[in-house]
Structure formats: structure tokens, C-alpha cells
Amino acid sequence: MGFAYDFDWGVLWRQPYGMWLLQGIWLTLKIGFLGWIIALFLGILIGTLRVTPWRWLRFVSTAYTEVFRNVPFLVQLFFWYYAGPMIFGENLGRQINQIVGLNYYMAIFALGMYTASRVAEHMRAGFASISRDQYQAVLSTGMTHSQMYRYVIIPYALRIILPPLTTEFLTIFKNSSIAMTIGVAEITFMSYRIDAETFHGLEATTGAMFIYLVLGLTVVRVMGIIESKFKIPGMIGR
């Protein structure tokens, strides 16, 4: 038996398959970037709320991170996509379901919400690493609590947690592949679609792996430049 398989690497560039992969790359990038914008803003907000002096805000933000981190992303995605519109009742739900490209928007939303909980965890770790004295010093200059977070603590914490944020940024592109399960035609979906048409899934998925690898290495390179630019002087580098 053994390798009774005719490789056909042409499926990676022959039309229309080559075009499919390019469209897939474009969609992966879009979902990743848009999801990242939601994740970053929401994550910073929730991470900051977790260390505020107000107890119920701390509770809500802690509950958010626990729920989103302890449920698989696939389940979250299905919940938003299948159950989400129904929350608004029968009629409105049906209307929402008719939105063209609903799966695409839901994928971005779900990815943003999920990644926000992870960003919030890193934020919390960042805040914890800033010494108490720093907080006291800022408050003693006469700044209010919100000014302190806005102008000193958050910018400082963000610079500290830049390396783990890089990892999250890489992860968001990898996690975007799960959007294929609700029919979003990103790279993984396209490689599977090529298999359905040509039965050359092995070549198609190998090509897709290579694309993710190049994407990942590019992100690491770009973030490395950003990290060295925003490095806090006097801190031990990576």
C-alpha cells in the first residue's frame, strides 16, 4: 500500500483555487484586525475595572473574564450566531437572521469579546506589576482616579504587557480559523473547500499552514520593532 497518492500542488495557484486562497487570506486579516480593535478597547476597559475601588464594577468585570475564558470559543461562537438573534424575540430575531454576512459580523464580534477577556487578564497582571508607590505618587500630584488611570497607569501597564499582547494578537488570527464552522470563508474554510472540489485537501491545508506561518512570523517581526520602540528604559528586555 503505502503512498498511493498523486500530489497535485497546482491546487494552490491554479484558478479558481488560487483566488479562493487569496480571498481567504484577505478575510482572515479583516476578521483578525477588526476583532482585535474590539478586544483591545474592551479588554483595557474590563482589565481596568477589575482593579478599581468600586466593588460591583470589580465583580462584573471579574465575572466577564471568568465566563469568557472558561467556555470554549467554538461554543461562544455558536451561541452568538445561533442563539444570539433569538434573544431579541421571534420577529426581530428573524430579521437579524436575514442580514447579509451575519456570520462574518458575528465572527468578529465573538472573537473580539473572547479575546477581550484574555487582554483583560494581561492588563490585570500589568497593573499588579506597577508598585503601590507609583499610584500614591500620581494621586499626590492632585490627579483624580480616572486621570491617574488614563494618563499614567494604563499607558504604563500597556508598555509592560506588550509582549503578551503580541502573543494574543497572533492568537486572534489563529482563532479566526474557527469562524469557518459558521461558514465564514477565511483561509481554513477555503482550504477545506478546495478539498471538497479537488480531493487534494492535503496540499490545500499544507498551503494554508504555510500561510499562517508567514502571517505569524510577520506579526512577530513587526511587533518586535514596536516592542523595542515602546520599551520602558531601565527594564530588563526579553
Add this chain to the structure above:
Amino acid sequence: MFDAVARNLPFLIGGFGVTLQLTFCALGGGIALGMLVGLGRISRKAWVYQPVTVYVNLIRNVPLILVIFWFYFVMPIIAGRPLNPFLSAVISFIIFEATYFGEIFRAGYQSISKDLVNAAYSTGLTYSQTARYILIPIAFRRMLPSLITQSIVTFQDTSLAFVIGLQEFVRRTSIVDNLEVRSIQLFSFVAIVFFIFCFIGSKISRHFEEKGRKTGVL
């Protein structure tokens, strides 16, 4: 409230059983292979270190879902016959999770200082005694929180076996949903079940982390 869940409970619980089976196979294989990967990553021999490093960096840069597909396509070619989805999924999970466990083991091995080893030798312990009574217990305690966390991640990851048609928990829920059209309660149910297990797991991990910090092993 949960009427559709109640009607299909045996079917759903059966799916959860498959999820647990997948998790245990993935953890057993992933941790065993991960130990070797961790050793390979600290090896001074280039012919060991280089290939292992390439393997780890390759897999960690690729989405799990794609690894599952890749093995689903490649296994029948190697075996010369179609493989059942369960076996194919388990193999992809082991290969994938081993890279993550490997990095945990590497960090654990590297966290042990040379002084500690020398101190153990100076008391007259042999190499195997040092490993057994000093190195392994300390490294294990240091790694335990990360190992538990990664086990929870693995448990969540098994839901992705969905994509090759394996009838685990999430796949069975979506089958039921197609018949019953009760998405809110069905997917809430899956989410709650996963949440309970993962939340308890994360609390256990945090417990060991704090214990380690207090006793000074971390």
C-alpha cells in the same frame, strides 16, 4: 426552560462522554510526548534540538483546526485506508498539545538551578536519587499550575473535533439544535457545563499557584 435539553439528555451526555474520552487520550499522549519535547528543547545536541524546535514553532504558529484537518487528510494516505475520526482527532490533539506541554516542561527543567543540583550531590546523593527526591518533585510543583491550566485548554480544544464530524458534545448539541431549534437553551447548556468544569479547574490551578508562592517553590 431546559425542555429540549431534558428530552435529549442521554444523547447529549453521551457526547460529553466522547469529549471526556478525547480529553483523556489527548492529555495522556500530549503530556508524555510533551516531556520528550521539553527534553529535546534543552538538548545540547543540534540534531535533537533543531528538529524539535522546528516542530514546536511550526505547530504553535498554526491553528489547531488546521492541524486536525491536515491529519484527517494525511492519515488515510499513510495508513492506506480511511481512519475513524476519533483516532485521527486524538493523533492531531497529541501532536498539537505536546508542543504546548513541551514548553511548560522546558520551563520547568530550566527553572532548576545548578547550585541545587550541586548541593544535592554534596550530601552524597547519587544522580538518580537527586532526580527522584529533589529535581522531579520541585520541578513538578513549579509546573503544576501551568499543567492544570493547559489541561483545561486541552479540554476546551477537544470541541474542535466537531469539524471532522466527530460526535462529541458540541456536535451532538448542534445535531439536537437542528431538530429542536432551541438554540438559546441548548448552547447555554453546553456553555454552562464547560464553564463549571473549567472554572473548578482554574480555581485548583490558582490554589496550587498560591500555595507554591507561599512555600517559596515558585
